[in-house]
Amino acid sequence: MGTQERLGTRERLGTQERLVRSTQELLWERGYVGTSPKAILERAGVGQGSMYHHFSGKADLALAAIRRTAEEMQQTAEECLGGPGTAYDRVAAYLLRERQVLRGCPIGRMTQDRDVVHSPELRAPLDEMFGWLRGRIAEVLTEGRRRGELAAELDPVATAATVAAVVQGGYVLARAADATAPFDAAVQGVLALLAAQATPPVPPASPVPPASA
Structure with missing residues (x-):
């Protein structure tokens, strides 16, 4: 998926969904160890507070992404x-x-x-x-x-x-x-x-x- 297409899709999704999808992409690209919370937030285009509103931390979000x-x-x-x-x-x-x-x-x-x-x-x-x-x-x-x-x-x-x-x-x-x-x-x-x-x-x-x- 190209950058512009990804940005357009991201804007249409809710915060939680953007976090899960972004984590899915990053886990595939970089693995768990190489996927930082900062990278997830940047890919999803959301703030740190949004992440911790929906998930307790990186492991919790990664689990949701892996399950998906x-x-x-x-x-x-x-x-x-x-x-x-x-x-x-x-x-x-x-x-x-x-x-x-x-x-x-x-x-x-x-x-x-x-x-x-x-x-x-x-x-x-x-x-x-x-x-x-x-x-x-x-x-x-x-x-x-x-x-x-x-x-x-x-x-x-x-x-x-x-x-x-x-x-x-x-x-x-x-x-x-x-x-x-x-x-x-x-x-x-x-x-x-x-x-x-x-x-x-x-x-x-x-x-x-x-x-x-």
Whole structure:
């Protein structure tokens, strides 16, 4: 989002909403440790008194922002996993959806912050989001196996964990290389493994389109 567009959006939102959205953006950009209350206030365009009127401090505001991000990610994933098609189609839709790969995962980014990992409150939305994702993918795969779309030998729980790990690992590899190619290759690899378990086997997925930086 450009500066002018962000400013226009900010003016239309209430103070509390501006604080949460600004914190979401900063946490994704800088992580928890690198996000200062001053930076949040400047991004939101509000005074210090406004922040402490709605939240007890940085940790309280960060928790609201992390929860919001987790909810948005869950909604986006469900749009793919709950969509039409076979189990393979739905998992492929999730893996191939457009992502800002080089920015990394906004939730996975939080797991790199010691202060977040060591805080049960801040870590809870991360655990819940990743737990939900693995469980939802496992549900889709279990349904596909029951319908005869996937081989009976497929382990839905282990495969779901693999899919989730490939996405998070792909982000790390892409950021390390400053290129989306490692993420795309990881996605194509797990899709090829899943396609081989389809009954009958499905052709390889279309190449991943270039992702935004």
